[in-house]
Amino acid sequence: xxxxxxxxxxxxxxxxxxxxxxxxxxxxxxxxxxxxxxxxxxxxxxxxxxxxxxxxxxxxxxxxxxxxxxxx
Amino acid sequence: xxxxxxxxxxxxxxxxxxxxxxxxxxxxxxxxxxxxxxxxxxxxxxxxxxxxxxxxxxxxxxxxxxxxxxxxxxxxxxxxxxxxxxxxxxxxxxxxxxxxxxxxxxxxxxxxxxxxxxxxxxxxxxxxxxxxxxxxxxxxxxxxxxxxxxxxxxxxxxxxxxxxxxxxxxxxxxxxxxxxxxxxxx
Numbered sequence: 365x366x367x368x369x370x371x372x373x374x375x376x377x378x379x380x381x382x383x384x385x386x387x388x389x390x391x392x393x394x395x396x397x398x399x400x401x402x403x404x405x406x407x408x409x410x411x412x413x414x415x416x417x418x419x420x421x422x423x424x425x426x427x428x429x430x431x432x433x434x435x436x
Numbered sequence: 437x438x439x440x441x442x443x444x445x446x447x448x449x450x451x452x453x454x455x456x457x458x459x460x461x462x463x464x465x466x467x468x469x470x471x472x473x474x475x476x477x478x479x480x481x482x483x484x485x486x487x488x489x490x491x492x493x494x495x496x497x498x499x500x501x502x503x504x505x506x507x508x509x510x511x512x513x514x515x516x517x518x519x520x521x522x523x524x525x526x527x528x529x530x531x532x533x534x535x536x537x538x539x540x541x542x543x544x545x546x547x548x549x550x551x552x553x554x555x556x557x558x559x560x561x562x563x564x565x566x567x568x569x570x571x572x573x574x575x576x577x578x579x580x581x582x583x584x585x586x587x588x589x590x591x592x593x594x595x596x597x598x599x600x601x602x603x604x605x606x607x608x609x610x611x612x613x614x615x616x617x618x619x620x621x622x
Contacts, residue, residue, distance in 0.1 A: 398620075406620070408621060
């Protein structure tokens with residue numbers, strides 16, 4: 365998928381573990397793990413807002429668009 | 437969040453309570469239907485008042501010996517078997533609801549099977565009545581035998597109910613797909 369999730373990078377920059385993030389944003393650690401691996405269908409604005417608030421970043425720091433080579 | 441949890445818990449408790457009541461009703465209904473069927477075909481008086489009157493055949497043309505009653509019972513059992521299948525599916529559906537399995541592929545499939553069974557029962561209803569009329573008057577003199585074909589308001593209502601259930605089952609299948617998609621949104 366051309367949308368890349370950089371949550372693991374932002375967690376590393378903030379020296380935060382997935383468990384702490386999950387507790388602070390109120391979703392399960394399993395869902396944070398799925399989000400990190402990009403195995404989700406979508407992200408709610410509400411979740412994105414909480415992540416940005418906790419990690420003090422912008423949505424663009426977490427989500428990145430990388431065009432698929434095949435689609436060119 | 438506690439408010440949100442309460443909002444989902446209360447409807448689920450109601451669904452569980454209703455499902456338990458419905459499971460009991462399904463079992464009682466199935467037992468009564470079978471007993472009722474046997475009771476009807478045991479007594480010639482009841483056959484006359486229940487079956488013959490519904491078919492609108494003159495009693496003088498009807499033979500009610502043991503063999504005819506057995507054949508009548510077997511013919512009447514055909515739609516009952518279809519209804520039993522629908523009741524079994526309903527029992528399993530409510531058992532799933534009690535376990536909290538609402539938006540599942542299995543629940544929507546069972547709903548669809550119930551709808552198809554009801555439509556099937558409606559479809560074979562006139563054929564069963566025709567077969568019953570032939571079986572009951574087979575012993576009558578030539579010219580006094582009957583072939584009854586009926587389609588009542590009840591058949592129409594049952595067909596409408598079956599169609600409605602089928603539509604709900606299709607909607608449920610779509611709801612299952614949406615619920616699954618929603619589960620994958622964090």
